[in-house]
Each structure stands twice: as C-alpha cells, then as structure tokens.
Amino acid sequence: MTGPRWSSEPLDATHDPHIASWVETADGHPDFPLQNLPFGVFVPPKRAGHRQPLPRGGIRIGDRVLDLGALARSGLLMGDAKAGAQAAAGGTLNAFFALGRGARNAVRQRVHTLLTEGAGDRPLVQRLLYDVRDITMELPVAVGDYTDFYAGVHHALRVGELFRPDRPLLPNYPWVPIAYHGRASSVRVSGESVRRPRGQFPATPGGEPRFAPTGKLDFELELGIWVGPGNELGDRIPIGDAGSSVAGFCLLNDWSARDIQAWEYQPLGPFLGKSFATTVSAWVVTPEALAPYRTPAPSRRADDPPPLPYLTDADDQTGGGLDIELEVLLSTAQMRATRVAPQRLSLSSTRYLYWTVAQMIAHHTSGGCNLRPGDLLGTGTLSGPAATARGSLLEMSSNGTRPVEVVTGQTRGFLEDGDEIVLRARAGRPGLATIGFGECRATVVPAEGG
Amino acid sequence: MTGPRWSSEPLDATHDPHIASWVETADGHPDFPLQNLPFGVFVPPKRAGHRQPLPRGGIRIGDRVLDLGALARSGLLMGDAKAGAQAAAGGTLNAFFALGRGARNAVRQRVHTLLTEGAGDRPLVQRLLYDVRDITMELPVAVGDYTDFYAGVHHALRVGELFRPDRPLLPNYPWVPIAYHGRASSVRVSGESVRRPRGQFPATPGGEPRFAPTGKLDFELELGIWVGPGNELGDRIPIGDAGSSVAGFCLLNDWSARDIQAWEYQPLGPFLGKSFATTVSAWVVTPEALAPYRTPAPSRRADDPPPLPYLTDADDQTGGGLDIELEVLLSTAQMRATRVAPQRLSLSSTRYLYWTVAQMIAHHTSGGCNLRPGDLLGTGTLSGPAATARGSLLEMSSNGTRPVEVVTGQTRGFLEDGDEIVLRARAGRPGLATIGFGECRATVVPAEGG
Numbered sequence: 029m030t031g032p033r034w035s036s037e038p039l040d041a042t043h044d045p046h047i048a049s050w051v052e053t054a055d056g057h058p059d060f061p062l063q064n065l066p067f068g069v070f071v072p073p074k075r076a077g078h079r080q081p082l083p084r085g086g087i088r089i090g091d092r093v094l095d096l097g098a099l100a101r102s103g104l105l106m107g108d109a110k111a112g113a114q115a116a117a118g119g120t121l122n123a124f125f126a127l128g129r130g131a132r133n134a135v136r137q138r139v140h141t142l143l144t145e146g147a148g149d150r151p152l153v154q155r156l157l158y159d160v161r162d163i164t165m166e167l168p169v170a171v172g173d174y175t176d177f178y179a180g181v182h183h184a185l186r187v188g189e190l191f192r193p194d195r196p197l198l199p200n201y202p203w204v205p206i207a208y209h210g211r212a213s214s215v216r217v218s219g220e221s222v223r224r225p226r227g228q229f230p231a232t233p234g235g236e237p238r239f240a241p242t243g244k245l246d247f248e249l250e251l252g253i254w255v256g257p258g259n260e261l262g263d264r265i266p267i268g269d270a271g272s273s274v275a276g277f278c279l280l281n282d283w284s285a286r287d288i289q290a291w292e293y294q295p296l297g298p299f300l301g302k303s304f305a306t307t308v309s310a311w312v313v314t315p316e317a318l319a320p321y322r323t324p325a326p327s328r329r330a331d332d333p334p335p336l337p338y339l340t341d342a343d344d345q346t347g348g349g350l351d352i353e354l355e356v357l358l359s360t361a362q363m364r365a366t367r368v369a370p371q372r373l374s375l376s377s378t379r380y381l382y383w384t385v386a387q388m389i390a391h392h393t394s395g396g397c398n399l400r401p402g403d404l405l406g407t408g409t410l411s412g413p414a415a416t417a418r419g420s421l422l423e424m425s426s427n428g429t430r431p432v433e434v435v436t437g438q439t440r441g442f443l444e445d446g447d448e449i450v451l452r453a454r455a456g457r458p459g460l461a462t463i464g465f466g467e468c469r470a471t472v473v474p475a476e477g478g
Numbered sequence: 479m480t481g482p483r484w485s486s487e488p489l490d491a492t493h494d495p496h497i498a499s500w501v502e503t504a505d506g507h508p509d510f511p512l513q514n515l516p517f518g519v520f521v522p523p524k525r526a527g528h529r530q531p532l533p534r535g536g537i538r539i540g541d542r543v544l545d546l547g548a549l550a551r552s553g554l555l556m557g558d559a560k561a562g563a564q565a566a567a568g569g570t571l572n573a574f575f576a577l578g579r580g581a582r583n584a585v586r587q588r589v590h591t592l593l594t595e596g597a598g599d600r601p602l603v604q605r606l607l608y609d610v611r612d613i614t615m616e617l618p619v620a621v622g623d624y625t626d627f628y629a630g631v632h633h634a635l636r637v638g639e640l641f642r643p644d645r646p647l648l649p650n651y652p653w654v655p656i657a658y659h660g661r662a663s664s665v666r667v668s669g670e671s672v673r674r675p676r677g678q679f680p681a682t683p684g685g686e687p688r689f690a691p692t693g694k695l696d697f698e699l700e701l702g703i704w705v706g707p708g709n710e711l712g713d714r715i716p717i718g719d720a721g722s723s724v725a726g727f728c729l730l731n732d733w734s735a736r737d738i739q740a741w742e743y744q745p746l747g748p749f750l751g752k753s754f755a756t757t758v759s760a761w762v763v764t765p766e767a768l769a770p771y772r773t774p775a776p777s778r779r780a781d782d783p784p785p786l787p788y789l790t791d792a793d794d795q796t797g798g799g800l801d802i803e804l805e806v807l808l809s810t811a812q813m814r815a816t817r818v819a820p821q822r823l824s825l826s827s828t829r830y831l832y833w834t835v836a837q838m839i840a841h842h843t844s845g846g847c848n849l850r851p852g853d854l855l856g857t858g859t860l861s862g863p864a865a866t867a868r869g870s871l872l873e874m875s876s877n878g879t880r881p882v883e884v885v886t887g888q889t890r891g892f893l894e895d896g897d898e899i900v901l902r903a904r905a906g907r908p909g910l911a912t913i914g915f916g917e918c919r920a921t922v923v924p925a926e927g928g
Contacts, residue, residue: 173663178746198744203687204678208746209659209753213623213848214711223712225845228654228786237653239788239844261664261755262673262926288845294648296628296658297747303659303847305711336678338689394689395675395738396926397753398663476712476846 037319042136045461048145051157053090058454059464060088062143065136066311066465067121067276068093069169073162083166085116085124087139088311088466092157094139099156104142104149108134121168121312125275126401128257132275133316165219165310168278169254169402171212174306175392176250176282176406178206181329181382183409186423202332205339205383205391207408210282211303215404218279218309218468224445224475225304227288237291241475244286244428245443248409249356249419249451251378252280252308253385258399265393267341270386271348273399276312279354279451279468280406283307286422286442308404309451309468317463321455323349325384338394339387348384353377354410354453356419358434361446370450371434373424376410376417445474485721485797485836487769492586495911498595501607503540508904509914510538512593515586516761516916517571517726518543519619523612533616535566535574537589538761538916542607544589549606554592554599558584571618571762575725576851578707582725583766615669615760618728619704619852621662624756625842626700626732626856628656631779631832633859636873652782655789655833655841657858660732661753665854668729668759668918674895674925675754677738687741691925694736694878695893698859699806699869699901701828702730702758703835708849715843717791720836721798723849726762729804729901729918730856733757736872736892758854759901759918767913771905773799775834788844789837798834803827804860804903806869808884811896820900821884823874826860826867895924 041047042063048055049062060066066088072081072095086093097117099105105113112131116124124131142153178184181201188196200206216222224245230237256275259265265273282302289301325348334340341348354377359370383391388405409419418424421442424432428441443449448471456462491497492513498505499512510516516538522531522545536543547567550560562581566574574581592603628634631651638646650656666672674695678687706725709715715723732752739751775795784790791798804827809820833841838855859869868874871892874882878891893899898921906912 173661175749200687200741200744204742206742206746207749209661209749211623211659211847212662213850213853214846216711223846225847226714227845228841236783237650237786239786242845261666264676264926285845291650292654292656293745293747294650295743295747296656297743297745299625299657299659300842300845300847304845333686336687336689391678392750395677395692395735395750395754396673397661397750400663403663476714 063461064463229287242285248282255403267390270389513911514913572852633861679737692735698732705853717840720839
C-alpha cells in the first residue's frame with residue numbers, strides 16, 4: 029500500500045471549490061479548474077531559430093499547461109514532488125506512473141499551492157506556462173498492453189438481445205469481469221484521424237465474404253484506466269490494494285468495424301474488427317482529483333450471485349464506484365459545412381458499470397498476469413438502460429436496421445467518411461467543483477486507396 | 479521491398495553444407511552449425527572485480543556466442559554489416575529488427591566469412607566468443623504486441639470435435655486467418671519457470687464457479703514469428719511484400735489453463751486462460767537461414783474455397799510454406815528423480831499450417847493495423863493429423879478424459895507441478911545442413927500461496 033485506498037481516500041484542500049487560482053482561465057473552466065490538475069505529454073511551440081522542442085510532461089490548468097520538467101528545475105519543488113516532476117519531464121509518463129500515488133500526490137499538492145490565488149511564486153511559475161492553443165498533445169505513455177473489459181452491463185445486454193435474443197447475457201457474465209486483449213500499437217491520442225478499415229466480411233448474411241471497406245464503422249464510449257505501479261509475473265494484486273495501481277483515467281473510443289468483427293470473432297474473439305484504431309483523450313485525470321466523485325460499487329441485478337471472495341472488498345463496496353457523466357457528440361461533414369453544431373448522440377455514466385475498477389484489476393492479475401506502468405484498461409462500452417444512453421451506433425440503430433436521425437434529414441446507421449466523434453466526460457457534485465476530461469476526438473477518413 | 483521475396487530467396491554460400499567453421503563445436507552441431515547463425519540477447523559472465531555486464535546482442539555458432547557490439551568495434555565490419563551489428567549491440571534487438579533484411583543479411587554474410595575455416599581474422603574473432611555455459615539468455619526484444627493465430631488446422635479440427643462435434647470447423651476458418659491479441663507483458667524466454675495460475679471456473683460442468691488453481695494446465699506447440707520492419711497505422715503490407723517484414727522465427731509455448739479458458743472465453747475470446755505465461759526460445763532463426771527449407775503453401779482441403787485475392791500471391795503459393803519438424807518433450811519430477819530421460823509427447827511439423835506466414839502478415843495489416851519491430855506472432859498450435867502429432871494435452875487426452883501414458887505408471891491428462899516441457903525444432907533436407915532452434919523449456923511451479 030502506497031497511500032490511502034482509492035475507495036476511501038479523504039478529501040483535502042485540493043478539492044476545496046472555494047480556493048481560486050491566479051491562472052485567469054482556471055476558475056469556472058468546465059474541465060480543468062484548480063481542483064483537477066491532470067497530467068499529460070505536450071510539445072511546446074517551435075520558436076524561430078530554435079530546434080523542434082521535445083515532448084514533455086505537463087499539468088493542465090484552465091487554458092494553460094505547466095511544464096513539469098522546467099518546474100523541477102526551477103527550485104520550487106522538493107522531495108517527492110521534485111522526484112515526481114522529474115519522472116514526468118520526459119516524452120512519456122511511464123516512469124512517473126511507476127512511482128505511484130506518493131509522488132503523484134506530492135506533485136498535485138505542490139502545484140495546487142503554487143497555482144493558488146495569492147501564491148508568492150506566481151511570477152516564477154507564470155514563465156513555465158504555455159497556452160494550450162500553442163502546443164500539441166501526444167499520447168501520455170508508451171502503451172505496454174491494452175486490455176478491454178466488457179463491464180458495461182447495459183451494452184452487454186443490448187448487444188446480446190441483438191444477436192442472441194434467447195440468452196442476451198451469457199451465464200458467466202455476473203461471475204467474470206469479461207475482457208479481451210486489445211491492440212496497443214494502434215492506440216492514438218485525441219485529434220488523430222481514423223482511417224476506415226478494409227476487411228473481410230460477407231456482403232449478405234450467409235454469403236461468401238469479400239474484402240472491402242467496412243460498411244459498419246462504429247464508435248464505443250468507454251472510460252480508460254491508466255495503470256501505475258503494477259505487479260510481477262506470477263504475483264497478484266489483491267482487490268484491497270488494486271486502487272494503488274491506478275495512475276489515472278481517460279476517455280476511450282474503441283472504434284469497431286461491426287461487419288468485420290461479426291465474421292471473424294468466432295472462436296477467439298475480436299481481432300481486426302477492433303485493432304485498426306483506439307482513441308484516448310490526452311489528459312490523465314488522477315484518482316486524487318476524482319476522489320470526491322466516488323460512489324458505492326454498482327448494484328447488481330436481483331438474481332445475480334455475489335462476487336467471489338477475490339472480487340469482494342468492503343471498502344470497494346462502499347466507495348469503489350465512480351459517478352462520471354459521459355457524452356458522445358457527432359459532427360458530420362455536411363453539418364460542419366452548414367455550420368450546424370455537433371449533436372449529442374448519447375448521455376451515459378460510469379454508474380452503469382457492472383464491475384468496479386478494483387475488481388477489474390484484481391481479476392486481471394488473479395492468475396499472475398503482470399500489469400506494467402502505462403498499460404491501458406478500457407471499461408467496455410458504457411451504455412445506460414435508456415435509449416438516450418447507448419454507447420455505440422450498433423445499439424442505437426439496432427445494427428444498422430433503424431438509422432438514427434442526427435439532425436433533420438441526416439441519419440446514421442453507422443459512421444460515414446467525414447464524421448467526427450467527440451467524447452466528453454464530467455464529474456460534479458453539489459457543493460464541489462465540476463471537473464472534466466477534455467475531449468476524445470477523431471474524424472473518419474476514407475479507406476486507403478479511396 | 480528490401481530484398482528478394484521470402485518465398486523465393488536464392489541460396490548462397492551461407493547455406494553450403496560443405497563449408498566448415500573453425501569453431502570446434504559448430505560442424506555437426508544439431509541446432510547451430512555455420513549454416514544457421516541465429517541472433518539473440520545474452521549476458522556475459524560477471525568477472526571478479528568487474529561490474530555486472532549488460533545484456534547485448536550475439537550470434538550463436540556451435541557452443542559459442544559471438545558478441546556483436548564487440549565485433550562492430552573490432553574494425554572487422556563495414557557498411558551495412560557494421561550498422562547492423564551496432565544496432566544489435568544493445569539489450570534488445572528491436573532496433574536491429576527495424577533495419578530489415580539488408581543489414582541482417584550483411585551481418586550474416588560477414589559473420590559466416592569470419593567463422594569459416596581458414597579465415598584470416600580468427601585470432602581476433604576468437605576473443606569475441608563466449609562459451610554458452612557461461613552466459614544467460616534474455617528475451618531477444620521488448621515485445622510490443624503479441625498476436626496468436628489459429629493456423630494449425632488439425633488443432634482447430636480436433637478442438638472443434640471435442641467441443642462442437644456437429645461443426646468442428648467454423649464456416650469462417652477457410653476464409654479468415656483467425657487470430658486474437660495475446661498478452662505481451664507475460665512473454666518470457668526459455669528457462670524461466672511458469673507458475674500454475676489460479677482462476678475462476680466451475681468445479682463441475684454447469685456448476686457454480688470458484689477461484690482455485692487450474693486443474694487443466696496445458697502447453698501449446700507453436701512457431702513464433704518476430705516482426706522486423708512494420709507498417710504505419712492505416713497502411714497495409716501487401717502479401718507480396720510480407721516476407722520483408724519477418725525478422726526471424728522462434729519456438730513458442732502458448733501455456734493455457736483449459737478450465738479457466740472454457741469458462742471465460744464467451745463472447746470475447748481467451749483472456750486469463752492464456753495470459754499468465756508465454757515461453758519463447760532465445761535464438762532468432764533468420765528467414766535467410768531457413769531459405770532452403772521453404773515449401774509450397776500448405777494444400778487446402780478439397781472443398782475449401784481459394785483464398786481471397788489479398789491473401790493470394792503466386793510466389794507465396796510456390797515457396798511460402800515451411801518444412802520444420804517440431805517436437806514436444808515432457809520430463810516429470812518423478813522422471814528426473816529416477817533418471818528417466820525426457821519422453822517425446824509429440825512430433826509435428828509446420829507443414830500442417832493452413833496459412834502461410836505471408837498470409838498472416840497480409841491479413842493482420844489488411845485493415846491498417848500497424849505492426850512494429852519486435853512484435854511477436856504465434857502460428858497457433860501445430861498439430862498434425864496423426865495421434866502422435868498433437869500439439870497440446872487437450873487434444874492428446876481428449877480434454878483430460880483419456881490420460882496419456884508418459885512412461886510406465888505415469889500418466890497425464892494435464893500438466894502437474896514439477897513437469898518440464900521442452901519444445902525443439904529442426905529443418906533439414908537431403909544434401910543440405912540440418913539447423914535447429916535450440917530449446918523452448920519451462921518447468922511448472924506450484925500456484926502462488928501453495
């Protein structure tokens with residue numbers, strides 16, 4: 029244990045909504061007020077006559093980014109905070125994630141103090157800030173392995189209804205946090221476009237397959253979890269310690285080609301139907317920032333068995349859930365051409381998770397599989413029970429058979445070239461600040477070779 | 479294209495069985511004569527009063543290993559050969575793999591000359607050799623992503639017969655090179671033990687699951703393929719160019735817990751039943767060394783459709799197959815205690831592959847998924863049609879119901895603690911040298927916590 033449990037971490041001054049920042053755009057910022065302070069990797073602007081700057085770690089505040097390496101060199105940090113900022117100074121946050129909560133929280137606490145209104149060192153810190161309009165964001169880590177869970181029970185139910193009306197939820201669902209290994213190489217940061225994949229699938233059900241651009245390109249709304257300190261191969265992380273292995277959270281769009289997936293997935297699961305792209309938001313929202321928005325573990329359905337002991341922890345039951353609101357927005361090329369604002373396709377929540385993050389980590393490592401700093405976990409698609417809370421077009425359009433109207437005259441069964449999908453997420457609670465994740469954004473470009 | 483196609487590469491002096499080496503243990507070595515020259519990463523012995531040496535790239539010859547970094551510094555290399563040896567001098571071969579065939583073959587050709595009987599520089603080169611008994615081997619690369627195919631058609635048929643007697647081979651099998659994403663973090667080099675995983679599975683069919691050490695621990699005999707130059711996300715590697723993306727081959731044991739796998743795998747495929755360990759052999763056998771042992775692409779069953787155009791290439795049909803003999807040996811703790819030699823469980827071959835390596839790579843990248851240098855592909859279990867050629871205990875023992883006799887009085891349905899599995903492979907042809915892969919060896923140790 030490297031600190032309080034994720035599920036019962038106390039609140040402190042960094043969560044106080046009445047403490048203001050001297051950074052002008054911070055207070056009231058919809059995503060990044062002083063109470064958030066997420067980490068990320070950015071590239072500063074190139075200055076004339078200078079070399080291209082290297083990617084480096086930063087902390088977001090309002091519309092500014094604080095350079096952590098420069099902060100470490102400034103003399104304003106000591107001890108764990110300095111060690112943490114130094115570990116975050118390079119082109120990936122893997123080494124910083126490996127340090128765990130101690131260093132992360134030390135940086136958070138110190139940066140909170142330095143950015144608080146009236147802080148004495150403001151002139152020094154101000155010189156270490158960049159305007160977000162001048163920088164570019166990169167993937168925050170070198171992703172080791174990417175695992176995608178299936179913990180959105182309403183998604184599992186809805187997909188099951190579409191393909192197995194007789195038994196929508198398989199017997200193992202209430203017992204096993206179902207997951208599969210995803211593709212790490214194709215994880216990309218928000219803003220990079222997604223090329224429509226070609227693949228093999230039958231033109232008509234039961235027909236012979238051919239190789240063609242997917243006709244069923246879809247998004248999936250997920251929460252991503254970045255792994256911090258992991259475990260050695262052969263060891264496991266007990267559920268009570270699992271929170272210590274979380275470095276932070278992001279938004280995750282698990283792009284899917286439903287026709288390719290349906291044809292290939294028996295008997296070994298999704299492969300090329302998923303591995304052509306996964307988009308994550310750039311900012312790593314910390315467990316500390318999300319501490320005020322914990323909830324009890326999701327309630328199970330009346331007939332469901334209790335989780336097995338290795339997935340059961342009293343603190344996790346009390347505070348292992350998360351209350352984060354997530355939305356999906358679509359902007360088509362035609363909408364942009366006619367200046368129609370992006371339209372919301374879905375409004376969902378992490379409250380619809382069937383398993384907690386600690387349960388996912390305890391399960392993942394239960395057989396000794398090792399997690400490493402910078403590994404990525406996806407929750408699975410976060411659909412809610414309502415028709416307005418579905419996390420994929422597969423669910424919304426009943427596998428393309430009932431296209432949804434985006435704006436008058438424009439419908440979508442699945443995504444078309446030029447469509448832009450934006451995921452957003454916010455956490456708020458009466459009497460506390462609202463914090464957000466920024467955007468997870470990508471535009472679909474046509475298949476290779478037209 | 480960075481050289482001749484894998485499927486039609488010409489033979490040269492490095493394949494000549496009549497050229498001898500001055501390294502005493504090389505000629506007639508069952509795995510590593512002068513005609514092989516595989517690459518790997520090793521740690522030299524620590525000398526008293528010196529620091530622990532760092533891992534580094536080497537080439538195996540007989541019972542010796544040539545230090546490639548030291549060779550690059552020796553003045554004996556120039557051009558591509560020097561650049562290649564320098565890229566292979568560090569603790570992983572990823573950078574060397576990225577250089578592709580040109581640098582790899584330049585190193586191979588030059589080292590062959592330097593090690594040939596009568597070479598003038600023998601005294602200089604001799605000082606760069608280590609005795610394999612003094613070194614330890616490491617994983618040759620930092621594995622980016624690990625993909626496991628299902629291209630052993632007799633394995634797929636036999637497993638299908640066990641679990642779906644009515645339709646042993648699914649309709650997509652003759653069309654799609656089926657694969658799933660595996661776990662990269664738990665890939666380990668030959669010699670490291672494998673801890674029996676715990677996991678969730680029902681004690682009896684249809685019963686409630688509990689969490690316990692697997693009772694169905696199994697091996698899988700596979701060929702591994704190391705990826706060299708890869709592709710950018712969104713691009714693809716046409717089948718005609720796919721051979722250029724292969725850096726080399728290894729043996730691969732895809733350890734499996736059949737009870738965990740059976741309970742968890744619907745609907746998203748294997749997860750914890752596979753991800754607790756994957757063992758690979760230490761030496762990277764190059765496409766150049768294997769050039770003499772190419773065969774026509776595997777013949778398809780009479781009723782099977784021809785592959786789709788993106789999986790079809792005339793050269794690949796002519797020479798894209800491989801003729802490598804593979805065997806599985808078992809040594810139980812009791813056998814070792816009573817000095818009984820390891821017993822052969824299986825003798826199989828890469829001729830039983832349904833898809834060629836080029837077809838696997840063309841398919842993997844067909845939707846734009848990017849491969850990176852150091853990625854690992856497994857072929858899937860290489861069973862043959864005969865009962866003596868089955869690549870897993872699942873098949874041999876009919877899922878544990880008919881234990882096989884290993885030696886008199888000792889049977890195995892699945893693996894027990896203390897069992898050691900050794901995979902070996904050889905390629906030979908009349909009039910040519912026989913080359914091998916060395917061993918892929920690991921011993922099962924008891925589950926964590928006893």
